[in-house]
């Protein structure tokens with residue numbers, strides 16, 4: 655790995671049952687899904703300290719429904735203007751994805767208005783694509799709005815980042831989403847990431863040629879240990895991990911912490927680097943706007 659020769663000396667730390675050699679400054683990773691507008695500056699500092707080389711922020715639900723298209727206009731301005739500047743203060747490149755979240759897709763008329771203003775922002779230098787779109791409760795209105803987003807992404811040749819529903823709705827919702835994407839001939843699966851996969855959905859996503867994201871939440875979605883189980887079963891191709899840190903219970907350092915757990919379980923440095931750095935860089939680099947200061 656380039657630059658590894660200049661790393662800080664190896665430190666022996668006690669970790670779990672055994673002793674583990676840790677090279678703190680050797681780890682590098684991408685946070686491919688972090689809702690940084692909800693986080694404080696200490697989170698940026700911690701992420702950069704842990705080796706974060708870029709953060710990508712999909713548009714998200716605010717925890718309450720925004721009441722008008724103007725609320726979304728301001729949010730998109732925040733994601734494309736203010737947040738990259740805030741991240742830059744910590745030396746961290748910040749990229750974003752735009753959409754109206756499936757949690758706010760019941761009002762189809764409002765969703766159509768919001769989708770109508772997205773093109774104004776798509777050519778901005780840090781916008782990677784359309785996301786996180788998808789389904790929440792698998793309703794008809796959510797499906798309509800999903801199809802509208804997919805159409806916009808196809809017309810503008812955008813990458814797509816997809817949110818899949820929680821718990822018992824996840825399997826059905828993931829099937830519905832894959833059907834929509836596979837049913838549109840303009841969409842290439844290698845340009846879509848299906849996020850929040852779990853043990854029962856990752857296979858169908860990878861088999862269909864899409865990328866899959868594992869979201870490391872302390873309580874729901876995927877724990878670090880389960881994510882590593884999935885990697886050990888399915889391999890690391892077209893797979894990444896993210897923290898999806900937002901305004902709820904979530905851990906901005908979930909990716910590097912899971913990387914430490916991978917080391918403990920015997921994964922070598924190259925395999926870890928591939929999963930947490932090279933894979934997201936490979937996917938994101940399909941958008942020419944994704945550039946890192948030091949690769």
Ligand SMILES: [Zn+2]
Nearest residue numbers: 712714786898
């Ligand atoms: Zn998210």
